[in-house]
Amino acid sequence: MQTHGSCADSQAAADSPAKAGDTPRRKSLTPIIKAVGNFCNLRCSYCFYSRQDQSRHTVMEAALLETFIRQYFDLFRGPACFVWHGGEPLLAGLEFYELALHLQRTHAAPGQRFENAVQTNATLIDDRWARFFRANHWRVGVSVDGTPEVHDQFRLDRRGTGSSGAVRAGIEVLRRHRVPFGVVLVLTRSAIEHVGKSFRHLTTEIGADHISINCLVDQEGYSCASTACVPSGGLARAVRSCIANWPDRDAERIQLRELDSFVAGALGRRSRACSFNGDCRNYFCLNHDGGIYPCDDMTNRPELRFGDLRLERLESILDGPVRRGILERFEARTGPCTACAWWEVCHNGCPGQRRGGITGTYALCADRKEMFTLTTQMLQRDDQGIANDLEHAL
Numbered sequence: 001m002q003t004h005g006s007c008a009d010s011q012a013a014a015d016s017p018a019k020a021g022d023t024p025r026r027k028s029l030t031p032i033i034k035a036v037g038n039f040c041n042l043r044c045s046y047c048f049y050s051r052q053d054q055s056r057h058t059v060m061e062a063a064l065l066e067t068f069i070r071q072y073f074d075l076f077r078g079p080a081c082f083v084w085h086g087g088e089p090l091l092a093g094l095e096f097y098e099l100a101l102h103l104q105r106t107h108a109a110p111g112q113r114f115e116n117a118v119q120t121n122a123t124l125i126d127d128r129w130a131r132f133f134r135a136n137h138w139r140v141g142v143s144v145d146g147t148p149e150v151h152d153q154f155r156l157d158r159r160g161t162g163s164s165g166a167v168r169a170g171i172e173v174l175r176r177h178r179v180p181f182g183v184v185l186v187l188t189r190s191a192i193e194h195v196g197k198s199f200r201h202l203t204t205e206i207g208a209d210h211i212s213i214n215c216l217v218d219q220e221g222y223s224c225a226s227t228a229c230v231p232s233g234g235l236a237r238a239v240r241s242c243i244a245n246w247p248d249r250d251a252e253r254i255q256l257r258e259l260d261s262f263v264a265g266a267l268g269r270r271s272r273a274c275s276f277n278g279d280c281r282n283y284f285c286l287n288h289d290g291g292i293y294p295c296d297d298m299t300n301r302p303e304l305r306f307g308d309l310r311l312e313r314l315e316s317i318l319d320g321p322v323r324r325g326i327l328e329r330f331e332a333r334t335g336p337c338t339a340c341a342w343w344e345v346c347h348n349g350c351p352g353q354r355r356g357g358i359t360g361t362y363a364l365c366a367d368r369k370e371m372f373t374l375t376t377q378m379l380q381r382d383d384q385g386i387a388n389d390l391e392h393a394l
């Protein structure tokens with residue numbers, strides 16, 4: 001769910017040939033791998049997975065991991081980024097990822113660059129994990145919703161206790177080992193009024209440089225209580241609060257994905273975030289059981305399954321008619337998008353967050369229009385201070 005943007009660098013360079021004389025190759029798609037499926041040690045009350053069966057500790061079998069990595073590198077020779085997602089990906093255990101790295105090194109073409117990124121709740125991070133991330137240059141994304149009070153409202157452990165203490169402990173280990181990390185903040189209705197304070201907390205006390213906001217909205221197969229969903233205008237309000245609470249010190253160190261994307265849009269440039277640039281065809285998600293889907297939060301939707309890696313080759317799944325048909329529906333320009341001036345920099349947002357299904361209208365359509373307009377005005381006024389931050393953000 002919009003937490004795999006950290007691989008944009010690989011995407012940009014993805015078409016370069018691995019060695020002279022190679023046949024023309026396809027752009028490396030970014031795989032999102034759910035090594036433990038939906039399995040998790042926390043029970044965040046807004047999470048789509050907390051409501052799924054959590055009784056079995058599912059882990060991808062080593063043979064399937066090997067099949068996947070071998071076929072992936074047979075197919076793609078450009079720079080690659082593997083994104084490990086969940087559930088809670090660290091529940092697969094460190095040895096699983098050591099094996100994954102070994103397989104990547106074994107099967108990558110000579111000179112082929114690849115990297116890894118992981119999205120975690122951070123509660124399981126200890127010195128061993130931090131050493132591994134640091135030594136292997138893994139990109140780490142941590143989920144923190146803001147101040148401890150805000151975070152603990154929804155991000156609960158199995159006993160129903162807030163997880164902020166355990167998350168903070170994991171982050172301290174990362175900091176001690178000097179592992180850089182970004183933060184994903186899930187915005188809920190009640191958190192909007194505190195978001196300025198949360199933003200300050202994340203950028204100062206937590207020490208995060210890169211922050212991304214995921215909004216809680218109703219989506220297919222998942223309904224947030226209407227009291228928790230972000231109402232129309234809520235994201236725009238939150239981004240404005242972040243701007244108002246931008247720390248004075250080290251202001252240029254901080255990046256807010258949503259603001260960067262709105263500014264990029266106002267300037268007619270491409271955002272690095274998939275949900276702005278209509279980038280779904282550059283990703284796919286491998287579930288622990290071999291199922292291949294468009295994205296990590298769609299693995300409970302059989303109607304969106306591209307295929308099964310235990311039964312078919314990766315190449316035929318990715319080139320097949322099922323994927324093509326689903327992507328065409330993701331990319332269709334319909335409804336209010338048909339006449340919208342912001343289409344090229346919005347693309348109807350994330351298909352997983354469209355009202356009425358994947359061809360519906362993005363739940364945060366009104367917020368986007370408001371923010372694209374606001375950032376355009378700010379840039380036209382050349383609002384000093386903010387303009388400097390925005391320039392840096394690009």
Ligand SMILES: C[S@@+](CC[C@H](N)C(=O)[O-])C[C@H]1O[C@@H](n2cnc3c(N)ncnc32)[C@H](O)[C@@H]1O
Pocket residue numbers: 001003040044046047048049085086087088089119120121141142143184185186214215216217
């Ligand atoms: C499902 S989690 C999986 C990775 C890991 N367990 C974590 O919490 O970071 C991926 C991201 O989705 C966010 N998320 C969970 N439920 C969500 C929802 N209903 N709407 C939007 N984002 C959600 C999480 O906060 C997290 O940042």
Ligand code: SF4
Pocket residue numbers: 040041042043044047048049050086087088121143155
């Ligand atoms: S830690 Fe991540 S996967 Fe687990 S319940 Fe929370 S958001 Fe969901």
Ligand code: SF4
Pocket residue numbers: 001002003274275276279280283294295296349350351352
């Ligand atoms: S479905 Fe597409 S827009 Fe949504 S998170 Fe995945 S890649 Fe990004």
